[in-house]
Amino acid sequence: MLTSTTRRKRTAALLALAAALTVAAPVVEARPGGGGSVGSRGSRTFNAPSSTPTAPSAAPIQRSQTNPGMANPGMQAAAPGRRFGGGFMAGLLGAGLLGALLGGGFFGGLGGIASFLGLILQVGLVVLIVAFAVRWFRRRNGQPATAGAPYARSNLDGGTNAGPGGAPGAAGGSPAGAAMFGGGQRPPQQRPVQIGPNDYKAFETLLGEIQDAFSHEDRVALRNLATPEMAGYFDEELQANAARGVVNKVTNVKLQQGDLSESWGEGRDEFATVAMRYSLDDVTLDRKSQRVVETGAPEAVELWTFVRQPGRPWILSAIQQTR
Structure with missing residues (x-):
């Protein structure tokens, strides 16, 4: 027969074990992109994407190789x-x-x-x-940021969306986005881009292929599926995982809902920002023991921006979280 002292010790041991297991496998965002908002969306990098039923609002880009002060991403700042x-x-x-x-x-x-x-x-x-x-x-x-000519944000039907405050075609987004075309410089010429069933299929395929390549730490595949900038961010995450002695595995990725936020072209590039809600199994394992050390959320809602040039396939150029 167990004494009260023995029962208290056993209860304390079980509680300690439960606490240890809870600490060992916290819920985190370990999938590609690290749960952040990174990448470039051409001249709209610092503009908020249009609202969709899947993603009513998006977090602003936190890391990008696009300079907010440039008239377009390819322009170099004066020395x-x-x-x-x-x-x-x-x-x-x-x-x-x-x-x-x-x-x-x-x-x-x-x-x-x-x-x-x-x-x-x-x-x-x-x-x-x-x-x-x-x-x-x-x-x-000190010239007002509105000196840059406004541009239209196109839908699939070729119409324009109103920017903040209801002004048609106004450049929306953060103050950094408004300053992007300050100093009287005109934004890059933009045009509508139609997105069809084959494009949506390509976006869904890329969602799974990028998650799979990241899980297998296949840097060659990531460079083929994403822009050099995004591939660089993925490589940083993989290096950080290696330094911690862990590996992130994302499996069973299934698109549950998706819709187009906006699509446009500038220069030779065509862009499409798509809101996607998808389910997944996201775990981080210890490299040696294969023990689960972190567990990710079973579902994610993100905006992925894809870019392509004539005759070339779509590739990933940005990931944004929702707010």
Whole structure:
């Protein structure tokens, strides 16, 4: 017969074991993308995707190789050293100021009244140059973000969606997205892109193939199925898993519901953002013992953006979580 002390010890041991098991297998987001919002959506990278029944709202992109200040992703920012004439103009201003303070400078060699007048002229010239520079920078950097021409966000039927506040065709999204086309630069020319049954089939196939390639740590397959940027993010996750001594396995991926958020083209690229709700078995295993150390949610709702060029298949270019 068990004594009360023995029963208390056994109960405490069982509770400790249950707590240990709970800590050992927490519910986390370990699938490709790490449960974050990463990648690029062309000129709409920092704009909120259109709402759909599957995903009424999306979390903003957290990591992207697209610079919010660029007029388009392919444009390189000007080198900081070239602003306002570069080092030559800076040296010229420095020399003028120094000369003014010492009484020499631009009009050195003059004496008496001429030297004093030269000093006044130099100071006035420097003030004018500084004032001109301030106005120039304000015109360049302080221009309202709405100076960029708005563009239409197309549906399958070729119509346009209203942006925030009900303005048709207005560029929506975060302030970073609005600043993307600031400074009077026009956004890339965009056009409607029709998405058909074959495209939806390709999106569903990519959903499963990318999850499978990630589970098998097949970096070659990931580079073929995603943009170099997304393949780079996947590789970072795989390296982090290896450093922890774990491997993420995603199996039984089944699309439950999906709908098109928006589709458009710019340059040679065609984009499609699709909201997808899918079920999956998501577990993280210890590499050596194959013991389950983490368990993911049985269902996920994400927006995946795909891109392609003429004659080439769709590939993944961004993943966004819902809010």
